[in-house]
Every structure is written in C-alpha cells, then in structure tokens.
Amino acid sequence: MVRGVFALTDEQSVLRDQDAARLQKRLDSCVVLASELGLPSAATARLNNTDVITWAAKHVHRQDEPLLASGVQLLWRTGSAAAHGQRSFAMTRLDRNSQRTDDGGTVMELRGDLARDVGPSAAAATFTISEALRLYDSRNGA
Helix, strand or coil: CHHHHCCCCHHHHHHHHHHHHHHHHHHHHHHHHHHHCCCCHHHCCCCCHHHHHHHHHHHHHCCCCHHHHHHHHHHHHHHHHHHCCCHHHHHCCCCCCEEEEECCEEEEECCCCHHHHHHHHHHHHHHHHHHHHHHHHHHCCC
C-alpha cells in the first residue's frame, strides 16, 4: 500500500529499478538451480494476488473508468490491511475500533462494517465474475 501511495523522486525510481533488477537476477538463478535439482516448475511459480486484482480491475473497468479500477484496488488493499491487522486499516476505523487493556497488554479490536467493507468488496467481486462469465460466453461462441 505504501509503495502505491507515494510518488518517488527520479533518483529513488532509479534505485528501486536497480534493486528490482538485482532481485530478478537472483530469482532467475534460483529458477535455474531448481531446474538443475529436478524440482517441478510449480516449485518456482509465483502468483502475486495484488497483480491479479490490478489486472482484473483494469480489464473489467477498462480505460474509460479508471476511478472504478482504482476503487477495486483500494478495496483489495484495505481488505488485505484488515486481514493482516495493519495500522492503515485501523486508522480509517478510529471511530469504530475499541481498545481494552488486560494483563497481557493492550488489545485493539479492528472493526469493519457491511456498508463500507463487505458490501463494496462483494459488489466488486460479483461485477468482475460477471464480466469474466460474459467474456467466456462471447469467446465460447455462445
């Protein structure tokens, strides 16, 4: 979420790209090593869920609706932050969270709701699945 929120300076972009290239080179050498060891290709396959959501949101909402695509990505990131108990989720729910202290320390209960969390996420998922089925039918000759 942090990587997507803040713009990088030109110098930071160059450094990020250099780091990414160095890491990719390491990953490529690991894939070669895994192959030499006879591991199945599934052992080195990696699916990034956030990338899948980004691709699907851009595809479903196309270029003419970038705000909707951005909204789907925001729902994904917010849900992920909630699932991982991150502060970014807690900060958006200060009016509903509860805090209690016991012998073990302080516990913060992060609370979502149907209107702002579950409903929009379910709608985005339903819309995406609906579009996927429409595309399947159109490409299947139906």
